[in-house]
Amino acid sequence: MPRSGPTAAEDVRRLARLGTLAASVAEAGDAERKRLVGGAYCVAYPVVWSGLTQGLERRRGHNGCAVSVRHLVDDCFDRFQDDVEAVVHDVVHRSVRPIDNLEAWIGGLLTSATVDGHRRRRGAIGALQRPRPPKWLVDGLGGDRWLVHLSVQMLVWVGNPATAGSQVWPTEAWTDQRCRFTGRWDAADGSDVRRDIDAVLRVMRSRPEWYARYVEGPLGHKHVPVPRFAPADPDGPQLHALDLVGEGERDEVHLQDLAHEAVIAIRARLRAGEDAETVVTEVISLVFGDGAGTLIDRLPHQDDPGGEHVVRLLRDRAERARIVAAVLAIVRAG
Incomplete structure (x- = not known):
């Protein structure tokens, strides 16, 4: 998280009240622009945390992550940073009129700013910004409602920076979706979903250029999860990260x-x-x-x-x- 003194944050609030924040950032030199953007981060990140991230983590069942920013695990912290960055982008570009209470104004644009930021990030790695299955894909899947739905989830997933541990696809989450979608609860081990994923991939790969551009390319941008620390001696005692949370x-x-x-x-x-x-x-x-x-x-x-x-x-x-x-x-x- 960028560290900026209170003067930068106060200057951001003052310029917002004057309605000149966007213009001031656009016209500033590199050093001043960085200072003002840093001040915008200081103002925005508590609002993003309390108004968006904390609730999302609770709904995901990530109770530990919902404790505070410093408790966020890597993937969740990355999502939080992405959302803060998206909000700051809108703050320094859209604040062209006087804003008396900048924090309240930021709270009102959380959804639109983060959605737009998500689309920009997807576009930057080549993923479809608004995933829709093309007609040839729907036809290739026989119009099966569940397989078409799964193909959309796959197109969404490839542009999502999150990972599924050691797997490429989040089969556990999609297994629950499949059960609810089809009304069948007799295959909760994920085997049916894995077969369905393979079936969708076979159709997608029938258009190699499309597959390379919208599936394989974006997937290549995902970070492979690795241990935080590698032991000096694999056969020796394992080292653990410093525990910052009480028992x-x-x-x-x-x-x-x-x-x-x-x-x-x-x-x-x-x-x-x-x-x-x-x-x-x-x-x-x-x-x-x-x-x-x-x-x-x-x-x-x-x-x-x-x-x-x-x-x-x-x-x-x-x-x-x-x-x-x-x-x-x-x-x-x-």
Whole structure:
């Protein structure tokens, strides 16, 4: 994050109030332009964080990332920086009229600025700015609604700087999409999605120039995820990054992440028509209990105090009914 003294930020606010910020940046020399843009960053990034990024991270289930900017993992921090850059671009180009409250004005352009910035970044790497499947692709896929939808998701993904870990495509997310789209929940292991991706790629590759330009080229701009630190001796003790988060905070975030995964699993099984009490009991047992049983009456004694407490509660009929009701309320509220 660029560091700029309060004078630069105050100058940006002052020029905005005068309605001359855009003109001042355009007419400034290199040094002054950098100073004013740095001041705009100082004004914009807290607004982007509180007005956009924090909520997005929570909706993604990234509870740790939603704690603060310094807790953002690499991919999420890159997205945040991209959004700040897009907002600053609009601030220094569109502020041509007097703006009394610059922060409030920035809050009003978060969506348009970040969408436009996203399109500019996609265009810079050759990805389609507004992905649409061409007619030949739709025809090649037999007009299959799910495959056509998947082809659009693939065209969107190639221009997204995010990565899917060691995979090229985010098959886990698309598996859930496929289940919801088709109404079939019998292939949640991702195998069907992988076959569907291959089918779409075969049709896309039938137009080699189009494929190279809009799929292969943009994919080549993605960064391969690598470990933060490589051990000097691979056979020796592994080194760990400095832990800047307290143990209690880390445990709380971990529990929130587990709860998020549990809600997703419960929601998926309920959509498939399974019994609500059975679903909640099995998922809560798996995630927070012993992690082995599927029927409550077969749950073994736990060595872990936390898991043992959960199992004990689930064995009690009244407690189990209370837990099921509370969990279902949370799932349905989302």
